[in-house]
């Protein structure tokens with residue numbers, strides 16, 4: 546094992562694998578009417594329906610019904626054994642972790658980490674043989690992450706996980722070119738959750754989604770700045786809104802042209818988008834999860 550600055554970086558080895566199952570589903574239709582042309586109804590619920598009907602066209606009623614059903618979950622077997630607990634999560638949540646492709650000995654940052662499912666999947670897959678940096682803005686949600694990690698990880702592995710509260714849109718300045726892998730699992734509209742609650746759905750607006758996309762872009766820029774040359778970043782959301790998904794990568798192309806490349810994705814579960822991949826519940830019975838994989842040139 547060899548150490549170098551900063552002190553929590555080290556070289557290790559791995560034998561962990563995350564197994565995924567599913568089917569390839571084809572591409573999203575790029576020819577649908579442009580979102581900007583939508584004239585929302587007066588009521589938020591109506592505006593929500595109008596917007597996604599415009600985005601998904603004939604697919605929307607089926608997708609809508611699927612979003613109201615619980616997603617298929619997988620249970621990750623704990624490689625550290627009892628008394629450490631297994632962890633169940635939406636199967637599609639494993640996709641961003643799988644395509645982050647963290648290697649043994651690397652430094653792996655999860656900028657928006659709570660409640661910790663994706664970092665945990667990464668730690669399990671590498672049998673703890675890397676170093677993780679987890680941050681979140683919300684102290685309450687970080688408390689949940691800590692509880693999950695204490696239930697699932699032995700003490701010697703907990704030492705390899707740094708947990709930090711703060712605004713991750715600043716980490717690019719605080720930790721420039723620091724990490725081999727960065728996951729930006731951004732806060733998003735989370736339409737599945739909105740649809741489960743009429744009160745939440747009342748708060749939805751296209752303007753709100755656009756505002757979120759500005760925050761998401763700031764987080765993504767910060768992630769790119771904190772990535773080492775040659776490193777890989779995964780931007781992900783659980784949104785079905787193109788504004789918060791490919792639209793945010795579009796913004797990055799405008800603000801950071803030449804500083805990154807999009808790595809094409811293929812997986813058995815989900816379908817291609819312009820800049821990445823999405824698993825939607827009408828075809829996958831899990832998700833929604835969108836992600837785009839970016840590389841920083843050497």
Ligand SMILES: C[S@@+](CC[C@H](N)C(=O)[O-])C[C@H]1O[C@@H](n2cnc3c(N)ncnc32)[C@H](O)[C@@H]1O
Nearest residue numbers: 657658659660661662663681682683712713730
């Ligand atoms: C989609 S959830 C993350 C889920 C998590 N990656 C997992 O797999 O369990 C988004 C998280 O981002 C956090 N968040 C929102 N704004 C943030 C910011 N500016 N900096 C860091 N975290 C933020 C939220 O508190 C929330 O916990």
